[in-house]
Amino acid sequence: xxxxxxxxxxxxxxxxxxxxxxxxxxxxxxxxxxxxxxxxxxxxxxxxxxxxxxxxxxxxxxxxxxxxxxxxxxxxx
Numbered sequence: 001x002x003x004x005x006x007x008x009x010x011x012x013x014x015x016x017x018x019x020x021x022x023x024x025x026x027x028x029x030x031x032x033x034x035x036x037x038x039x040x041x042x043x044x045x046x047x048x049x050x051x052x053x054x055x056x057x058x059x060x061x062x063x064x065x066x067x068x069x070x071x072x073x074x075x076x077x
Contacts (some may be wrong), residue, residue, distance in 0.1 A: 006062045007032055008037050009041045013073040025060040031076035 003024035004015035007028040014031055033055075035041075070073070 001041050002066045002069050003028060003063045004066060004073055005032065005059060007035060007041075008041075009036060012037060013070045014076050015070050016076045017051040018028070024054075025056050025063060028063055029056045029059045060069075 001019065001024075002015050002017050003021070004013055005028050006013050012035070014028060014035070016024050016027045018027065019038070
């Protein structure tokens with residue numbers, strides 16, 4: 001299954017393919033957080049500022065599950 005989530009700052013869509021929802025949430029959180037840091041957006045964004053376990057749990061409930069990858073998404077592995 002594909003799991004996707006928008007960046008909370010720039011709205012780019014990131015996604016991953018995984019059979020395990022918890023692992024998908026971890027990959028999405030880490031990938032989006034890394035993106036925010038690399039592009040200097042982390043200090044302007046407030047949604048991913050808690051400790052990682054809490055944010056991964058939040059990601060689990062907010063990510064979207066889909067059978068096909070998003071058309072304009074960025075893959076995270």
